[in-house]
Amino acid sequence: MRQRVVRVALTAALVAVVLLAVPLALVIRSSLYAGQRDTLERAALAGAVRVSPDYPAGDPVELPAPPAGGHLGLYDTRLGLRAGSGPRTGDATVRRALGATVVRGHSGGDLTVTVPVSHAERVIGVVRASSPAGAVRDRVLAAWAVLAGACALALTVAVLIARRQARALAAPLEDLSRHCRAVTAGDLSARAAASSIAEIGQVARTHNEMLHSLSELLRHERDFTANASHQLRTPLTGLQLTLEAALAQEDDARLRPAVEEALATTRRLHGTVEEVLRLSRSRGLARSAVPDTAVSRLVRDVEGRWHGLFARDGRRLECETRDVPDDVRVPGGPVAEILGVLLDNARVHGRGTVRLTVRDLGDALAFDVGDEGEADGETARLFDRGHSGGPGAGIGLALARDLAVSLGGRLSLAGGRPTTFTLLVPVHQDGDGDGGG
Incomplete structure (x- = not known):
């Protein structure tokens, strides 16, 4: 400038x-x-x-x-x-x-x-x-030489005055830009300084007011998420302990599978609460999660959880890993939550056989979840929070996308006919300390 x-x-x-x-x-x-x-x-x-x-x-x-x-x-x-x-x-x-x-x-x-x-x-x-x-x-x-000298002097004075005025105009804007970059980096406490230039001062005041409003909004949302997660974790922990105690004392062979399933569901719900809380703390930015689960084990667990739900609806769930090394690990909790959202979306909105396929891309894994249905409506708004093409609150896909971003990955609609969603996750192998594939 x-x-x-x-x-x-x-x-x-x-x-x-x-x-x-x-x-x-x-x-x-x-x-x-x-x-x-x-x-x-x-x-x-x-x-x-x-x-x-x-x-x-x-x-x-x-x-x-x-x-x-x-x-x-x-x-x-x-x-x-x-x-x-x-x-x-x-x-x-x-x-x-x-x-x-x-x-x-x-x-x-x-x-x-x-x-x-x-x-x-x-x-x-x-x-x-x-x-x-x-x-x-x-x-x-x-005489012309004298005139040229006077012109050169006038231009020199004009340049000096222009540079001074440029500094006076640019300094508050550069300061405002630095504060905006600080806000982008996550520092919501940054505030722009007042300026002696009325128009720029008004912009700085408006910026600070907007930032204050956003900070308050984000604080209320984080507080709500933290409070809700805390209040849910406490009864869930108590329920989990109760189920574990009942499982240890239950002698009825008919009730034991139901108690085991309820305990597993409680544990998954506890993990979901933890993931939502972790996502709220990440503020939507990519954060590294611990790669604690092998891909083959993750796929088996997902298949075991969802196979029965699809069978009750008379549909099939097919899971396949294509040449994925056994030592490849991913953050099990977040990836399982994303796959759960995609499978539930396929169960509610899709039809026919549902296929979960894992492909090795070298430095990333591609999780493809597809069914035999078609993506109806505005596909560009599928990941908009609150947008739903049918039953539901329209939160699942938005939450899954945010979880993918928090892992440094990406979730996208790979195909509309038939419907196929693709989750890309950076891979980690055993002994690979920096997370390379």
Whole structure:
């Protein structure tokens, strides 16, 4: 911005200088040449006054001193030099002056002025005054040099003032930009400083007010999530302990599977609460999670959890891992939650056989979840929170996308006919401390 302000100011100053300097330069040139011709004309008139009407008969003529560096001479009607200095034979300007007119012109690199001498209504001679045109040209160039120096000084002053003003304008905007970057990096306590420039100060105040409102909103949301998670964890932990105690004391073989399933469901629900709490603390930014679960085990657990639900609806669930190494690990909790959302979405909104396929992409794993249905409605809004194409609150896919981002991965709709969602997750192998694949 600073350079733009300086360029604008310099351009404006340059245009103003050109519009003023060029006409002024022309006026200076015209004035100097006109002044020199006036000087020559006065010298010629002064000489003409001293010419006696009897000079053709030999009466001596005393002409005044010629202009500095020039000549002053008297010519008769036959163009001969009779007194003073100048060319021996009169030139074209002398010949024209015999017509009883004052003539200004050039001759042989000189500025010339010729004045006729009259007696009894008859021209009896011509006084010619001349000076080198180069002397006037040197004066013009010297004046132009002074003018150019003044223009350069004006432009220099304009640049200095423009740079100062640019700093004054850019400094509060740069400060506001730094605070915006700090906010982007997660520092919601950053505040823009006030500015002496009214418009920028208003922007800074509006920015701070908006940031305060956002901070309060985020604080309320985080507090709500933390409170809800805390309040849910406590009864879930108690329920889990109760089920474990009941499982240890239960002798009825008919009730034992139900208690085991309830205990497993409680544990999964406890893990879901923990993942939601972790996501709320991540503020939507990518955070590394511990890669604690092998992919093959994760797929088996997901299949065991969802196979029965699809079987009750008369549908099939097929799970397949394609050449995925046994030592590849992923964050089991978040990935299981995302796959759970995708499988539940396929169970509620899809139809036919559901397939979960894991593909090895080298530095990432691709989890494809597809069914035989079609993605209806606005596919671009599938991941918008609150948007739902059917039964449901429209939160699942948005939550799954946020979980994927928190892992440094990505969730996308890979195909609409048939519906296929793809989850990309960075891979970790045993002994790979930095998480490379």
